[in-house]
Amino acid sequence: ETAVFQTPNYHVTQVGNEVSFNCKQTLGHDTMYWYKQDSKKLLKIMFSYNNKQLIVNETVPRRFSPQSSDKAHLNLRIKSVEPEDSAVYLCASSPDWGYAEQFFGPGTRLTVL
Amino acid sequence: AQSVTQPDARVTVSEGASLQLRCKYSYFGTPYLFWYVQYPRQGLQLLLKYYPGDPVVQGVNGFEAEFSKSNSSFHLRKASVHWSDWAVYFCADASSGSWQLIFGSGTQLTVMP
Numbered sequence: 001e002t003a004v005f006q007t008p009n010y011h012v013t014q015v016g017n018e019v020s021f022n023c024k025q026t027l028g029h030d031t032m033y034w035y036k037q038d039s040k041k042l043l044k045i046m047f048s049y050n051n052k053q054l055i056v057n058e059t060v061p062r063r064f065s066p067q068s069s070d071k072a073h074l075n076l077r078i079k080s081v082e083p084e085d086s087a088v089y090l091c092a093s094s095p096d097w098g099y100a101e102q103f104f105g106p107g108t109r110l111t112v113l
Numbered sequence: 114a115q116s117v118t119q120p121d122a123r124v125t126v127s128e129g130a131s132l133q134l135r136c137k138y139s140y141f142g143t144p145y146l147f148w149y150v151q152y153p154r155q156g157l158q159l160l161l162k163y164y165p166g167d168p169v170v171q172g173v174n175g176f177e178a179e180f181s182k183s184n185s186s187f188h189l190r191k192a193s194v195h196w197s198d199w200a201v202y203f204c205a206d207a208s209s210g211s212w213q214l215i216f217g218s219g220t221q222l223t224v225m226p
Contacts, residue, residue, distance in 0.1 A: 004156070041151070041201055043216040090156055099145040099164070099207045102214055104156035 002026045004105035006091050012111045013081055020067075021076045021108045023091030032074035033102060034066060035090040043090070049074055078110075086112045115140050117206045119217035126194050127225045134189040134220050136204030145207040146187045147214070148178055152200045160202075163187060174198070199224045 004025045013019055025032060031050040035043050047066045048055045054066065063079040078085060088109050092102040118137040126132050138146060143165055149157040161172025168180040178189045187204060204217040 041219045041221075043203070043219075045213055048213070092157075101147055101159050101162050101207075104149075104158070106154075106156045 002028075004091055004093055004103050006089075006105035006108050008108060009106070010109045010111075012113065014113050015083060016080050019078050019081055019110065021089055021091075021110075023074050023076070023105060025072055025091075025093040025103070025105075027093055027095075027103060029093040029095050029103070030071055031094045031096065032068070032071070033092040033094075034074065034076050035092065037088040037090055037107070039087070046076075047074075081110070081112045083112050086110055115206065115209055115215050117204050117215050117217040119202075119204055119220050121220050122218070123221045123223065125223040125225060128196050129193050132189075132191040132194045132198075132222070134202050134204075134222070136187045136189065136217060137185050138187060138204075138206045138208070139185065140206055140208040142208055144180065144182070144187075146178075146180065147205040147207065148172065148176070148187075148189050149203045149205060149216075150200045151203065151219075157203065160189070194222075194224055196224045196226070198222060 007022045033048050034046040037043050045057055046060045065077050067075040088107045090107045091105040094100045094102045116139045146163040148160040150160050151157050160176050161170050163170050163180050171177050176191050180187050201219045201221050203219045206215045
């Protein structure tokens with residue numbers, strides 16, 4: 001099956017802990033993304049990575065960092081979670097930069113207690 | 114700055130009725146526009162996309178959208194809504210050709226029996 005896969009589906013943790021979310025795409029795409037979706041369903045781009053260049057949204061706190069082993073994987077690490085990090089994190093991929101549509105994974109729901 | 118506006122946060126229609134969800138974009142160059150749907154507890158799925166050409170584009174599940182340069186709009190339509198269309202709908206703009214896909218704030222569609 002060709003798609004974008006994310007693990008885990010859900011994660012509950014306490015303030016100050018470190019968490020890591022995995023994303024893998026089997027679509028053969030060159031570019032991957034991480035989005036944060038808040039409780040009002042608003043989508044905010046966090047990172048974009050195409051195996052050559054990482055672009056970070058300047059509003060993303062430094063405790064967030066992407067980690068990539070190859071162009072099919074882009075994980076997200078949060079070093080010390082805060083309550084405001086509670087959200088759904090969506091991973092996406094696209095065949096190219098620019099105008100192509102993006103394909104999304106099912107998301108990871110993070111709850112910070 | 115480039116932006117996408119979905120003026121209706123919530124729309125309620127009866128099953129079998131027609132539907133229009135509104136989207137306005139602000140980019141003044143060549144438009145590349147998308148509609149995505151997000152079903153409960155799932156990621157985003159592409160409904161349809163507009164690349165420069167025919168202003169009316171057909172998508173999946175009976176959805177279509179019409180691009181209007183004069184109105185800076187890309188409204189989504191469906192002739193007869195089904196209960197399974199209950200979801201959040203996002204309009205998105207890739208017109209800048211940059212790494213960012215600009216999303217609107219979403220429209221929650223509720224389908225009444």
